[in-house]
Amino acid sequence: MQKKYDAVIVGANVAGSSIGYHLARNGFRVAMLDIYAGEDIGSHSCGDGLDVHEFKRLGIRMPKGEFIHGDVIRGKVIAPNRESELAAQGKIKAVHRYHFCQYLKDRAVDSGVSLVAPARASAPILKKDSVMGLKYKTLGGGALQSLNTNILIDASGLNACIRRQLPKDWWVTEQVDKKDIAVCYKESRIFRKPLVKKFIHGYFTSEIAPGGFYWLATRTTKLINVGLGINYRYMPLSPKRQLYTKILPRHPILKGSEVVWRGGGLVPRRRPLDCMVGNGFLAIGDAAAMVNPMSGGGIGPGMYAAELGGKIITAALEERDYSIEKLWQYNFQYNTTYGPVQAGNYILRKIIESLSDAQLNALLGAKLFSDKEIINVIESGKLELGYMDKLRKLGKLAKHPKLLLKLRALYKNMETARKIYRNYPADIDGFLKWRNTARKVFNKI
Ligand SMILES: Cc1cc2nc3c(=O)[nH]c(=O)nc-3n(C[C@H](O)[C@H](O)[C@H](O)COP(=O)(O)OP(=O)(O)OC[C@H]3O[C@@H](n4cnc5c(N)ncnc54)[C@H](O)[C@@H]3O)c2cc1C
Numbered sequence: 433m434q435k436k437y438d439a440v441i442v443g444a445n446v447a448g449s450s451i452g453y454h455l456a457r458n459g460f461r462v463a464m465l466d467i468y469a470g471e472d473i474g475s476h477s478c479g480d481g482l483d484v485h486e487f488k489r490l491g492i493r494m495p496k497g498e499f500i501h502g503d504v505i506r507g508k509v510i511a512p513n514r515e516s517e518l519a520a521q522g523k524i525k526a527v528h529r530y531h532f533c534q535y536l537k538d539r540a541v542d543s544g545v546s547l548v549a550p551a552r553a554s555a556p557i558l559k560k561d562s563v564m565g566l567k568y569k570t571l572g573g574g575a576l577q578s579l580n581t582n583i584l585i586d587a588s589g590l591n592a593c594i595r596r597q598l599p600k601d602w603w604v605t606e607q608v609d610k611k612d613i614a615v616c617y618k619e620s621r622i623f624r625k626p627l628v629k630k631f632i633h634g635y636f637t638s639e640i641a642p643g644g645f646y647w648l649a650t651r652t653t654k655l656i657n658v659g660l661g662i663n664y665r666y667m668p669l670s671p672k673r674q675l676y677t678k679i680l681p682r683h684p685i686l687k688g689s690e691v692v693w694r695g696g697g698l699v700p701r702r703r704p705l706d707c708m709v710g711n712g713f714l715a716i717g718d719a720a721a722m723v724n725p726m727s728g729g730g731i732g733p734g735m736y737a738a739e740l741g742g743k744i745i746t747a748a749l750e751e752r753d754y755s756i757e758k759l760w761q762y763n764f765q766y767n768t769t770y771g772p773v774q775a776g777n778y779i780l781r782k783i784i785e786s787l788s789d790a791q792l793n794a795l796l797g798a799k800l801f802s803d804k805e806i807i808n809v810i811e812s813g814k815l816e817l818g819y820m821d822k823l824r825k826l827g828k829l830a831k832h833p834k835l836l837l838k839l840r841a842l843y844k845n846m847e848t849a850r851k852i853y854r855n856y857p858a859d860i861d862g863f864l865k866w867r868n869t870a871r872k873v874f875n876k877i
Contacts, residue, residue: 437461438749440566440581441545442553442594444473447717447734448587449536449545454742456544460749463579464540465568466549473549474533478618478697479731480657481632481649484523485811486724486732490770492739494525497535501526501651507632509806511796512639512789518796518806524632526651548579556584556594556713562754563598563712582754583745585714590698592719603707603863608721610664612702614644614728617671618659621689626653636784636792640678642666643785648683658686661699661728663785671696701725703775703849703874704767706867709759716741722766726777726784726810733770740765760860771853776813776846779877783842791835798829800839813850815843845877 439455441448444466452464466473480501487494507524510517541547550571557565557578565580586594590608598605630650640646643663650656658679660671672694680686700721708720716722716737723730744762748754787795800822801809809815829836852873857866 437463437579437581439463439583439585439745440579441465441585441587442566443587443589443717443719444468444537444540444547444549445477445533445587445589445717446536446731447719447722447738448585449473449533449540450735450738451585451587451716451741451745452540452545453536453543454738455745456540458742458746459544460746462540462545463581464545464547464549465551465553465566466547467552467571469550470537470541470547471534473537474530476695477529477533478616478659478695479729480527480529480532480620480651481524481729482527483724483727483729483732484525485807486729486736489773489811490732490736492732492736495527495532495535495735497532499528499531499535501528501655503630505630505632505650507634507649509634509636509796511793512635512637513793515793516796516799517633518801524649526649526657553588553593555597558599561711563710566594581712582749582752583712583714583759585716585741585745586719587716588719590700590718590721592715594713595715595719598710598713602710603867604705604710604713604715606705606707608700608702612700612721612725613664614661614699614701615664615667615671615696616644616659616661616699616728617675617696618657618694619675619691620651620693621656621658621686621691623654623656623685624688624690627685628653636787637789638785638787638792639789640674640682641671642669646675646679648686655692656686656689658683664698699723699728699730701728701778701781703778704771704853706870707763707863708766709756709762711756712754714741714745714759714762722770722774724774724777724810725781733774736770737762737766757860764856764858767853767856771856772850773811773813775849775853777810778813779842779846779849780809780813782877783838783845786838787835791832794829794832794835795839813846815846848873848877 438460441464553568555567563584632649636645641660644661646660717734722733748758
């Protein structure tokens with residue numbers, strides 16, 4: 433027999449479990465599906481660093497529990513020639529990703545979410561111009577079944593298995609361009625001897641991680657996470673191969689360390705989607721490209737959107753209005769709060785990724801910013817006003833006219849990108865005009 437749910441969520445990872453928890457706590461009937469069995473959810477997930485500043489800025493509580501690996505560490509960015517460095521990343525707290533996902537999933541289930549797993553969502557069910565339910569199969573040869581729901585939430589990760597199946601004229605079906613995707617590979621390794629000091633280092637080098645970066649991030653004095661992301665357009669270059677042939681030989685500290693976990697994944701690194709809702713539908717997390725394009729961190733933005741989405745869906749369910757107009761506030765609130773940060777960092781990412789190793793060495797060597805200033809840029813997606821003055825005074829970069837040209841354009845372009853999202857329309861009527869402007873401006877940039 434079919435059961436009517438208030439909300440059905442596809443995907444029980446960070447974004448899905450978090451929004452499920454908020455909705456169930458508000459007393460709604462929620463079902464959540466995942467391809468993985470309950471005890472395996474999170475076992476294939478990659479990321480394990482929580483950007484403390486994202487949680488602070490977005491006003492969400494920092495998760496607490498045994499899944500936290502220890503102290504907060506400040507990350508550094510190292511030049512390709514390793515001669516200069518910047519404390520360019522804010523503070524990071526490490527989590528054991530599997531235990532963290534299990535905690536989020538259990539928290540949702542304990543609040544009343546019905547977990548349907550392992551089960552594969554196959555397609556949305558539409559009636560007239562609204563989503564009304566979901567078709568799915570339990571794994572292991574189950575027949576096609578369906579769930580009735582008022583709101584269907586796609587939290588299935590970058591593949592966005594529901595969002596991309598909606599009618600093509602729905603605004604929410606915008607595709608993520610391959611040029612805005614990083615192909616990642618990561619290993620967790622145990623050192624033979626514990627380290628004296630922990631560190632997090634990010635390396636931007638087009639020779640090793642073209643269109644991305646690689647990192648060495650200690651999680652405890654015994655455990656390190658080493659990995660890289662390469663822009664999709666450099667495929668079939670294999671990130672795993674790059675790790676073994678280029679990164680390991682470059683860092684003797686990794687010699688003899690034992691691999692305890694390995695895996696890969698795709699990360700969207702773009703500005704926010706133009707629209708993340710439809711009639712009876714909402715997308716969240718990687719399924720809505722909610723990732724900081726510079727750091728690749730999607731846990732903070734996903735959890736923030738879960739709080740936001742939880743409130744907005746609650747209002748829609750209470751008023752029995754599941755229309756795109758009612759859900760529009762989710763677009764508006766995300767895009768005018770985190771949107772400018774994501775859009776500004778998208779422009780920064782594009783510029784950084786267009787620089788050669790020689791230009792990156794010159795830029796990092798020039799000490800254009802203090803550590804504090806650069807952290808602020810990544811955290812806010814915004815350059816300080818004094819930036820242009822600094823550029824003018826910086827004789828050191830005179831030998832790099834092309835780099836200077838790009839850096840001059842950077843300030844204006846980041847500001848323009850931020851402004852576009854600050855001006856996201858509060859109601860649906862202004863959307864098409866906004867989208868036209870946004871597309872024109874971003875294409876031009
Ligand atoms: C190598 C790597 C390192 C990263 N490092 C960090 C980091 O340090 N910090 C950080 O904040 N972020 C990091 N990220 C990004 C972060 O992991 C993602 O942003 C985050 O996992 C997104 O969560 P999500 O819930 O939206 O999607 P996902 O984690 O992708 O979860 C989607 C869920 O949906 C399920 N699913 C998919 N399709 C279906 C279907 N058809 N039916 C049912 N279920 C389905 C999947 O099984 C999965 O459980 C990293 C990513 C990678 C690849």
